[in-house]
Each structure stands twice: as C-alpha cells, then as structure tokens.
Amino acid sequence: MEAITPEQFRNMLQSAIQAPSADNHHPVRFQLDGSRILVHHTRTTWEQPGYQRVLDLLSLGALAENLVIAASRHGVRAEINLLPDPDQPGLALSIDLQPDEAQSDPLWHEIPKRHTSRQFRFRGPPFDVAERAQLDAITHAHPSYTLHWLETAADRNPALALMRRAETERFRNRILHAGLFTAIRFDVGWRDTSETGLPPGALGVELPLRGLFAALRHWPVMRMANRFGAHHLLGLRSCDLPCRLAPNLGVLTVKKIDTPSVFDAGRAFQRIWLTTTRLGRVLQPMPASALYALDGADAAGIPKALQQSLAEGWKTRFGSRVPVMLFRTGRAQPSFVTAGRPAIDSFMKAF
C-alpha cells in the first residue's frame, strides 16, 4: 500500500478550501494526524436554532465533498466522520484516508473551475432530459435531502415572491444590511480579487451603478434611498428578475433540519454545483428566503412576522420538507473577477 505523499495531502486540502462558503470565509483549521485529517471549526455549538449554523454546515459539507473528490483523484478513499468526539465540539470532521481504495471521480476537474456567477442574465437553454437526470441522480438515493426544480410559472411565481421579500429585507433591515456590506471588500477595488470576503468585482454590478452601490454601504445613505423604494428595486434587480429569467431554478430541501442532514445537503449541493459546471453552466446560490424562514431566525434580526410568513409560504410549497438552498443556473460568460482564497498554510493548525 502506497503512503499518501505530502503533495497529495496538499492537493486535497487546497481542493477543500476551493469549496464555496457563505461570504467566502472557511472558519476551519486542518491538522494532519497520520493517515487522518482533522478539521477544526470555530463553531462549537452545532444545535443552536437560527440560520448561521445552517450556513456553516452547508459550507462545511461543500468543503468535505471537495476533499473526498480530490482524494479519489489520487486513488485515496476518504471517509468522513462528522463531529467525531462529543467532548470536542470544535472538532468538526475526522477524515480517514485509505490509499489505493478509490476510483477517480471525474468531478475533480471542475473543482478549480467552479465559481459563483452573479451576472444579471443567465441564458438558456434549460438542462435537457439527460442533463437533468445526471443532476437528479445526485439526490435520488438519499431520502434525507431532495432536489426540486421550479419550472412552470405556477411553480416559480410563489417562490419568487418569497425570495424577493427576503432579498429586499437585506437592504431594508439595518442588521442584515451591515452583515451584507461588511462582507464586501470595497478596499480591494472593482478589478482585484480578495482572499476572504467578497471582491466587489465578483458581484455582477454594472459599471454605471458601481458608485451608487458603493455609497449604499453607508446605512444613512441606504436608509434615505429606501424612502424612495431603493430596497424594492434592489430586491427586484438582485433576485427576482435574475431568477425569473434564469433557465433553471433549483431548491434543495431536507427532511429534517438536524446537523447530519444539513451537512449531507451541503455535500450534495457541491456535487450539484460541480456537475452544473461540467455541463457548461454557471450557478448562483440564493438561500436567504429559506434561511430567514427557519425557527430562531428572529434572534439574528429577521422580523418575526417575516420569518413566520416565509415559513408558511415554504410550507405551502414543500409541506414538512425544509428548503435550505435555492439557486439559479444557466449559461453566462466567465466572471472577470472571482473570489480568491488565503494560502493553504494559513489553514494549518498551529500547536
């Protein structure tokens, strides 16, 4: 049995951090322990209500899936154990690596190519039957999560109304506005990337609107503009129209909103995204309306009435299943600016 080389370890970890994450921030540290990788996380309470833990788990799931796929490239089977030690809640994953035991998963080619696209218009055609079958196969065998497509106007319109309300709230609500704009790295300018946070150039804001958008990061300016309905326009521009015009609009739901189910949904979401990339499409996640509907979202600043109304809206569509991720896909030119990542060495745990 061949040992895993330092280059292979490095490639696996590098691939892991290329996974998408909420606001381009993976709050993890890696520790190598023989043929195991331990993943430490800054989150130490995984069962809290609200949506921050759902964002963390989806991102962690995507990171784990990338690592499994990258390991397979080297013939290594990676077995993931989520929260392996109840006495160490900060130890999020223990990953056992077995060389010579895996078949290469061709999705590894897509890991460096995948990026979030936020261009206003994604073009068609929608996925054909064979492409849809590939994507649907990712979730078919797993009853804990399900992929749904919103295709007809009757399907899309009620969902779009919920999505628009949540995205509008991000500009209307002072707490959400602060969360949104502090993640944007205006300090790097519109042409450069950033290792963490969102480089403005990756946001798909059209050239003539950039100055105005940058000014809206100041709450007094945003509040004043909202008197003239700016939040409604932004909800329409950033969410409703792009999703209405997108060739495909997908939703990932879970049967239970517990920790393993959401983590597994994050893994599945990453496979969906990489497969979408392989099929020559781009993707933008838009989970706000699902997240703000979760129990406990009000503790993070979501008005209780909005949380309840979003929850009721999703219940009407999906019954007892809980949406955790919504996304649009289609064809678009590659983005000129994409989010970067810090050097892999900065993710190694220091002792």
Ligand SMILES: Cc1cc2nc3c(=O)[nH]c(=O)nc-3n(C[C@H](O)[C@H](O)[C@H](O)COP(=O)(O)O)c2cc1C
């Ligand atoms: C759980 C999760 C939630 C996200 N939510 C949004 C979102 O609401 N809007 C958006 O444009 N991108 C969203 N993203 C995409 C991230 O911003 C993106 O992955 C990150 O900035 C890194 O960029 P990259 O995907 O181009 O590598 C989300 C990603 C994840 C994993």
